[in-house]
Amino acid sequence: MLTDCTLTSLDAYGAQAESLLCLLRKIERLPVDALELSVPVYEKLRAFEPCMDTQKKYFLRIRHSAERSAYPGFSGYLLQEKSKVPAEENEEIPCLDLYGKEIFMRRRGFDRLIGIASKSTFEKILQTGKRNELAPRDTFHCATALSVTWLLMGGYGAAASLAGIGGYGCTEEILMALYLQGAVLLQGEMSALQSAKALLEEITGQQLSGKKPVLGSDIFAVEAGIHVDGVVKEPSLYEPYPPELVGLQRHLVIGKYSGRSALLAKARELHIQLEEKQLARLIERLQRKSVGRQARLSEEAVRQLLLDAAD
Amino acid sequence: MKEKCYIVDTSLRDGEQSPGLALGSRDKVAIAKLLDGLGVYEIEGGIPAMGKIEQAALWGMKSVCHRARIKAWNRLSLQDLRMSMECSPDVLHISVPVSDLQIQKKLQKNRRWLEKTMRECVDFARGQDYEVTIGFEDASRAELGFMAELAMILKNMGVSYIRFADTVGILTPVGAYEKINVLREAAGMEIEFHAHNDLGMAVANSVAALQAGARYIDVTLGGIGERTGNCALGDFVETAALLFDTGIDLSAARAAEAAVQNIFFPEKAHNATVL
Numbered sequence: 001m002l003t004d005c006t007l008t009s010l011d012a013y014g015a016q017a018e019s020l021l022c023l024l025r026k027i028e029r030l031p032v033d034a035l036e037l038s039v040p041v042y043e044k045l046r047a048f049e050p051c052m053d054t055q056k057k058y059f060l061r062i063r064h065s066a067e068r069s070a071y072p073g074f075s076g077y078l079l080q081e082k083s084k085v086p087a088e089e090n091e092e093i094p095c096l097d098l099y100g101k102e103i104f105m106r107r108r109g110f111d112r113l114i115g116i117a118s119k120s121t122f123e124k125i126l127q128t129g130k131r132n133e134l135a136p137r138d139t140f141h142c143a144t145a146l147s148v149t150w151l152l153m154g155g156y157g158a159a160a161s162l163a164g165i166g167g168y169g170c171t172e173e174i175l176m177a178l179y180l181q182g183a184v185l186l187q188g189e190m191s192a193l194q195s196a197k198a199l200l201e202e203i204t205g206q207q208l209s210g211k212k213p214v215l216g217s218d219i220f221a222v223e224a225g226i227h228v229d230g231v232v233k234e235p236s237l238y239e240p241y242p243p244e245l246v247g248l249q250r251h252l253v254i255g256k257y258s259g260r261s262a263l264l265a266k267a268r269e270l271h272i273q274l275e276e277k278q279l280a281r282l283i284e285r286l287q288r289k290s291v292g293r294q295a296r297l298s299e300e301a302v303r304q305l306l307l308d309a310a311d
Numbered sequence: 312m313k314e315k316c317y318i319v320d321t322s323l324r325d326g327e328q329s330p331g332l333a334l335g336s337r338d339k340v341a342i343a344k345l346l347d348g349l350g351v352y353e354i355e356g357g358i359p360a361m362g363k364i365e366q367a368a369l370w371g372m373k374s375v376c377h378r379a380r381i382k383a384w385n386r387l388s389l390q391d392l393r394m395s396m397e398c399s400p401d402v403l404h405i406s407v408p409v410s411d412l413q414i415q416k417k418l419q420k421n422r423r424w425l426e427k428t429m430r431e432c433v434d435f436a437r438g439q440d441y442e443v444t445i446g447f448e449d450a451s452r453a454e455l456g457f458m459a460e461l462a463m464i465l466k467n468m469g470v471s472y473i474r475f476a477d478t479v480g481i482l483t484p485v486g487a488y489e490k491i492n493v494l495r496e497a498a499g500m501e502i503e504f505h506a507h508n509d510l511g512m513a514v515a516n517s518v519a520a521l522q523a524g525a526r527y528i529d530v531t532l533g534g535i536g537e538r539t540g541n542c543a544l545g546d547f548v549e550t551a552a553l554l555f556d557t558g559i560d561l562s563a564a565r566a567a568e569a570a571v572q573n574i575f576f577p578e579k580a581h582n583a584t585v586l
Contacts, residue, residue: 114550115518116488140550145484145515152483164511173511180481180510211329213511213539220538223330226386227537234416237449238537240479240509256333257361287364290333294574 001157003034007041008061009166015203017044026196028053031189076103104131111139118149133157143169148177172214194247223253229261254302256290272306282309313556317352317527324355324384326531338574340371345567347376355382359398360391369398387428403441410449433468446474451482462498472501480509484519491523503527506542513542514550533568
């Protein structure tokens with residue numbers, strides 16, 4: 001079971017109810033099993049009845065046990081009282097049903113459990129036979145890896161968030177890793193990621209890096225000669241999954257590292273006739289221009305460069 | 312006492328292949344000097360076969376770096392090696408695609424051709440008294456038995472160590488650990504691990520590789536690189552330091568990563584906050 005906690009990490013941003021509802025709808029389309037909401041977010045969303053999809057589970061993050069009766073209708077309630085454990089230590093957060101019966105135990109933490117060391121720790125947790133949901137903190141950049149390891153070992157569940165907001169592993173990375181390991185099927189649902197990302201950026205007022213795994217707008221840009229040559233022949237040579245799977249497109253960038261294949265492909269794209277013998281000089285000019293600008297060339301600059309060479 | 316691991320920085324080769332980056336010789340030399348000051352073991356400085364700008368950069372790095380070894384990257388090509396030799400690097404690195412997918416679809420050759428060409432290139436470089444390292448490109452999708460066979464050949468030819476490249480960034484920590492462990496034991500060679508961050512696991516996989524016995528870890532400043540980038544130097548140092556001696560000061564690494572942002576991305580120097 002994968003629970004997305006994105007909607008518990010946005011209280012500080014003062015988001016509009018409409019934006020939160022849009023984000024909720026996008027996350028619902030992802031192949032996650034459950035969504036977790038904070039009380040302030042739910043307070044904004046409850047005006048839009050029915051705000052919850054019947055196909056998913058919904059959990060509410062509460063501070064006091066008594067809050068359960070004030071917000072009926074959830075599959076479970078994560079009771080996160082004011083933390084009594086020091087930062088970086090593991091914390092146990094019970095998920096209760098409306099009547100107070102424990103559904104599973106969330107284990108938050110595991111900050112220092114890095115690399116392969118996680119395997120033996122997880123084996124011990126699995127041996128207890130209890131329903132444990134893992135919510136690793138990302139203090140040491142391993143939260144996604146820990147969640148994936150846990151789920152592949154047969155762990156009951158993991159909690160994550162889009163882009164890791166709130167210090168969790170990243171929902172999108174975990175889903176893609178499980179897909180590439182053959183543990184989940186993806187049938188178009190991941191294309192909702194791009195609009196979910198845009199909403200997250202709008203709500204937080206912060207821009208995600210173009211290189212952010214799975215979400216970043218530049219992750220399928222390709223420039224280096226050796227890679228363009230490979231991608232032209234067979235995209236899977238240098239792409240772990242097709243860009244369309246996550247709502248992105250491959251795009252060719254012309255710059256210092258572009259070689260023959262890239263220039264020929266770009267010339268074809270722009271319907272410019274280019275001969276093999278013109279390439280060596282063209283590559284040298286391209287390198288000088290790119291280095292001079294310290295950046296990729298614009299479409300217009302590339303077109304001009306190719307036209308000059310073709311003359 | 313923590314076990315030592317060695318940092319190989321490839322910001323100036325794989326990192327610079329990040330679409331849109333275009334460094335001149337002067338910038339590359341300045342960054343190499345910064346890396347040398349940080350105490351990285353090796354700097355993969357570029358691809359001399361690309362031409363004069365890269366060759367001038369490699370020359371410059373040799374003159375300003377007093378501790379780090381300077382490595383030149385090459386395809387399986389004698390012409391590439393000749394162009395690298397013109398810069399007198401400390402180490403010649405030859406990239407050898409080892410997955411059947413790469414051999415058949417990219418090189419459009421077969422395993423026999425690959426082994427023969429690899430032997431010719433290594434023989435040529437070793438014959439000129441160069442230290443040689445070999446990069447197994449797309450190793451995470453390659454057959455372990457085939458890589459072990461190649462590694463044994465390379466060991467007998469005097470190759471220093473082999474790089475295991477997770478070229479498309481698909482490994483998990485358990486997968487990285489198991490593959491490195493098997494290859495290291497079968498080949499009896501030192502291993503360098505080269506991660507990509509496509510699934511956000513570059514740091515975790517690099518630590519798992521160390522735990523499996525890899526000795527060298529590839530990083531880039533701020534994690535720049537193709538697609539989602541490589542293993543970020545600062546993040547790796549911060550995490551690996553829990554178990555290993557990286558020889559790099561974390562605050563100095565973070566400062567270096569901040570310092571190069573304006574060189575890598577001059578147009579974005581005053582960009583908005585990034586999540």
